[in-house]
Structures are given as C-alpha cells and as structure tokens.
Amino acid sequence: MTTITIPFNRPAIVGRELDYMADAMRGGQTSGDGRYTKLCHAFFETTLGVKKALLTTSCTHALEMSALLLDFQSGDEVIVPSFTFVSTVNAFVLRGAQPVFADVRPDTLNLDETKLEALITPRTKAIVVVHYAGVACEMDTIMRIADAHGIPVVEDNAHGLFGTYKGRQLGTFGALATQSFHETKNFTCGEGGALLINDPALIDRAEIIREKGTNRSRFFRGMVDKYTWVDVGSSYLPSDVLAAYLWGQLEQREAIQTHRGRVWAMYDECLASWAAANRVTMPNVPDGCEQPFHMYYLLMPSLEARTAFIAHMKEQGILSVFHYLPLHLSDMGKSMGGQVGDCPVTEDVSDRLVRLPLYNNLSETDQTRVIETALMFRA
C-alpha cells in the first residue's frame, strides 16, 4: 500500500493558538462565552456586519438551532440542494421537516435559482442555500423569490466565510447563516461553528436555545436577577478553549487567505491547458463573486476517469477526494421520496468531481508535486 505523503487536508498552527488556549485554561474560565468567545463574536459582527454572531459547537448545531428558531414542525417543507452535506437537511428533518431537494447549476454547483420558485408550496418553511466552495449562489434572484413568498432563507456558509456577492459578505443575506470551523475549513478549532443572525427578531431566542433553553445570557448581562428554563434548547456553545484556538486562527486571516489564494491560483494556472486537452472542467467563479479559496475541485469527464485519477494520484502518495453524494438518492433521501432523475445535474457532477489538496501549510514544493502528478494523467 502506498504511503500518503500529501494528504487532502492537514490542520496547521498558523499563529498564537497554543498561547491563547493555555491562557484560556489558566484564566479561570474554560466553559463557554468567556473572553475568547467574546472576541470571536465581536470579530464576526464587525468584519461581516451581521447583527449577532454566536459560536456553536459545529455548523451542524448552528443548522439545528436554525430549525428550532424557525419553529419547524412536523410536515413543514424545507427546500435544500441535493448536492450538500447531510447536516444541511438533517438539522431540519430532526424537527420533522420534509426535504424538497433542489438541483444545482452545472457551472457553480449552487442551488439552481431558475428552478426554485417551482419548488415552493404553502408548506415551505425555509429555503436553505449552500455557497459551494465559497462561491456565492445567485442571491439577488433567490432573495427576491424568497421575499415575494415571505419565506426565510438560511445560508449554509460552511465553505464561504469571507466570500462576497456583489461586494457583500456571504452570511449577511439570509435571516440566518451558519459557519463551520471543522478541521477542513479555512479557519478551524477542530470542531466548531457559528450562527450568524441577520433578523434581529431572532436574537433573544437564539441565545436561549443555545443555553439549554434558559435565559442565562440575560442573567449574565444583569437583565434578569435569576435564570430559569424559558424555552426549548440544548447545549450549543463551545468551550472558551476552542474559541481561543479559533481566535488564534482568525487573527491570521490575511496570511491564511493570501496563502490559500496563491495555492488556488497556481492550480488554476498550471492545470488549465491539461484540463482543456483532457475534457476536465475547472471551477467557475462568476463575475461579482469573490471566493475565499476554500476548495480547488475539478470535474472529470466521467466517473471512470475520476476513479482512475484518484488512483493515479494515490499511487504517488497524494490524496485527492470526491465530495457529496446526491442526498435525494441516499437511503434517507429515497425513504422520503427521492428518485433517480429528480436532480440530474447533481447526479452527474457528484460522480465526476474531485478535490485537490488545499490547506494552510501546503508548501509550494508539495503543490508542485500534486500538479506534476496530475499533469501526467490522461483522461
């Protein structure tokens, strides 16, 4: 078996993460909402311009909070792309929602806004969009349709922190947006996430849901003299030690994004002629979208070509990986009515997509080896 010498992802210490984590541990508060959590909250509120940011234990949990906040009940429908991670839909299904799977656009792999309106019914309770690879969905159209029907939008922005659409930060369009700080993301604390709240009417309840259904946050702000159980909720706030890890990464925002931008551009430049000669499609970033360089993917001409490409890279010790399988054709998706042919673009691209190594300390030497190995492949 070949040893993998260039993984698909590798978490890196990029700044003062270890100092800050030690500081949090020495400082007397390792539970949630300490000094570092507050620094992260303020950072997101200022740099993104959201009304409220709340760190969570994962993006999955921020999505679960969204479903609770929007009062999902059994039988309510949620429109989600089929081409996404399980949590995008599972968070709503946990509350009894029926998923309505939308297909994606072949050029960006984002929810196809031209097909959205046809999926809306009187039971549609929310539209969840995913900015795949951090490249924005067509938000003008999506928000116009959602607003016309009075349906809230949730942006699953797991990939898209610091991406923009027509100059506006992703995560600021929907009533709610969710972030991931899982190990594979541009900024990480191992496992973590955030809920971004743009609809001020949802802020108080979000704090309660995140704090086990209690009004503890109001108590700490001196707004009530004792705290008590006031609503449903769970424990969605991360330890301040994890917030300290995340803060160490966020402080290095410029360095991280500059490095990832360089890696992304080098793949794009060096693979272009090879891709054209081998019927490989490269990522498309439409005008008006600035992407945060979360991912570099290729669309191979066929499933066979992708399987052969992954094996070819692996023989040289390089891990390249595929991504989402169509959710409507998963066991759960089928049990909820999904059928072959429901989302043809998703069914096609999920067979052909492959992602190349991209991480915060990927060296130029290693990246050159990835590129040279890819260039030897013939589709």
Ligand SMILES: Cc1ncc(COP(=O)(O)O)c(C=O)c1O
């Ligand atoms: C689009 C999307 N949403 C949600 C998640 C879940 O993120 P987390 O692992 O932070 O729960 C992922 C995971 O990568 C994802 O790709």
